[in-house]
Amino acid sequence: MSYHSQLRPGSFDGTTQIVTGGGSGIGRCIAHELASLGAHVVLLGRSADKLATVAAEIRTDGGACSEYSLDIRDEEAVRETVAEIVQARGAIHGLVNNAGGQYPAPLEQINAKGFQAVFNSNLLGGFLMAREAFSQSMKETGGSIVSITADNCGGMPMMGHSGAARAGMENLTHTAAVEWARCGVRVNAVAPGYILSSGFDTYDPAFLRELLPGFRDSIPLYRLGEEAEISGAVCFLLSDAASYITGQVLRIDGGSSLKHHSPLWQPPATAHNRKTFDGFHRRNKPQVVEELEAEGKL
Known part of the structure; x- marks a missing residue:
C-alpha cells in the first residue's frame, strides 16, 4: 500500500522538505505524504528512535529521507543542523514547523518554568527553524x-500557555510573510482542531475519556479530524499550486472555531457530515479513541 494523496504524483520531485516533530502524530503523516509525492524528507525531532522508525517506514514504502535528532529550542543546535542539511542536500525547499507540545492546566496552576517550556516548544523553536532555513x-x-498552530480563536482554556504561543506563531507567520516575500519565500500556518493523532496518547486516558465525546458534540461537522486532513492542506500550501498564497492561517477544525454560532441552532448529526478523508495508509488510532468508538461513545 502507499499514501493516497490528492496531489499529483511527483509534485515534490527533486525537493528537500524538512518536517520537525516528524517522529509521531501529524508530523509523521505529513512526512509520509511528502515522501510519497517525491520529496526527500528530512525528519527532525528529539527522539532518535522515533525518527528511525518513521524513516524505516518511508524507505519501506519507496520514499527517500534522512533524520537528525535535536532540540529545536537550542539555537546553536538548530543553526548547526540546518547547515548540515544544506551541505548535504544543497537547498531547503520547504519547512514544516510541526514540533510542539503542551499539557492541560488552568492558568493559576501554570508556573513560570512550565509556561516557558511550552512557549519555547511552540514558538521559539519554530522561529529558530524558520530563521535558519531562510x-x-x-x-x-x-x-x-508552513507552521502548525492550533485552534486558539477566543483563547484556549486549560491550555493558556499553548494558546499564547500559538497565537504568537500566527503573528510571526504574518510578519515573516511580508519580510521574506521579496526572496520568493511564502509563509503560512495551519491551525488544526481536534485531530485523531498519537498526540492523544500523551494525555491521561481518564481525562480524554471524559472530554472527547464533548469535543465531538461542539464541532459543527460532529466528528474529530484525521491526520491526513491536516497533511493534505500542508502539502498543498507547500506546493506550486499555492504560489500566490502567503501570510494566511488555514483553520482545519470542522467548524469548531466558529464559537459564536447561535445556541438555538442544534441540528441532529447525520451520516452526511461525518465523511472523512483517510489517506494515510499507516494510520494508528489512539488507544483511547478505539475504546470509545467500540463503546459507541465517539
Whole structure:
C-alpha cells in the first residue's frame, strides 16, 4: 500500500522538505505524504528512535529521507543542523514547523518554568527553524514554510500557555510573510482542531475519556479530524499550486472555531457530515479513541 494523496504524483520531485516533530502524530503523516509525492524528507525531532522508525517506514514504502535528532529550542543546535542539511542536500525547499507540545492546566496552576517550556516548544523553536532555513537557504533559493498552530480563536482554556504561543506563531507567520516575500519565500500556518493523532496518547486516558465525546458534540461537522486532513492542506500550501498564497492561517477544525454560532441552532448529526478523508495508509488510532468508538461513545 502507499499514501493516497490528492496531489499529483511527483509534485515534490527533486525537493528537500524538512518536517520537525516528524517522529509521531501529524508530523509523521505529513512526512509520509511528502515522501510519497517525491520529496526527500528530512525528519527532525528529539527522539532518535522515533525518527528511525518513521524513516524505516518511508524507505519501506519507496520514499527517500534522512533524520537528525535535536532540540529545536537550542539555537546553536538548530543553526548547526540546518547547515548540515544544506551541505548535504544543497537547498531547503520547504519547512514544516510541526514540533510542539503542551499539557492541560488552568492558568493559576501554570508556573513560570512550565509556561516557558511550552512557549519555547511552540514558538521559539519554530522561529529558530524558520530563521535558519531562510538565512541559510531560502533567502537565495526561495521556498515555503508552513507552521502548525492550533485552534486558539477566543483563547484556549486549560491550555493558556499553548494558546499564547500559538497565537504568537500566527503573528510571526504574518510578519515573516511580508519580510521574506521579496526572496520568493511564502509563509503560512495551519491551525488544526481536534485531530485523531498519537498526540492523544500523551494525555491521561481518564481525562480524554471524559472530554472527547464533548469535543465531538461542539464541532459543527460532529466528528474529530484525521491526520491526513491536516497533511493534505500542508502539502498543498507547500506546493506550486499555492504560489500566490502567503501570510494566511488555514483553520482545519470542522467548524469548531466558529464559537459564536447561535445556541438555538442544534441540528441532529447525520451520516452526511461525518465523511472523512483517510489517506494515510499507516494510520494508528489512539488507544483511547478505539475504546470509545467500540463503546459507541465517539
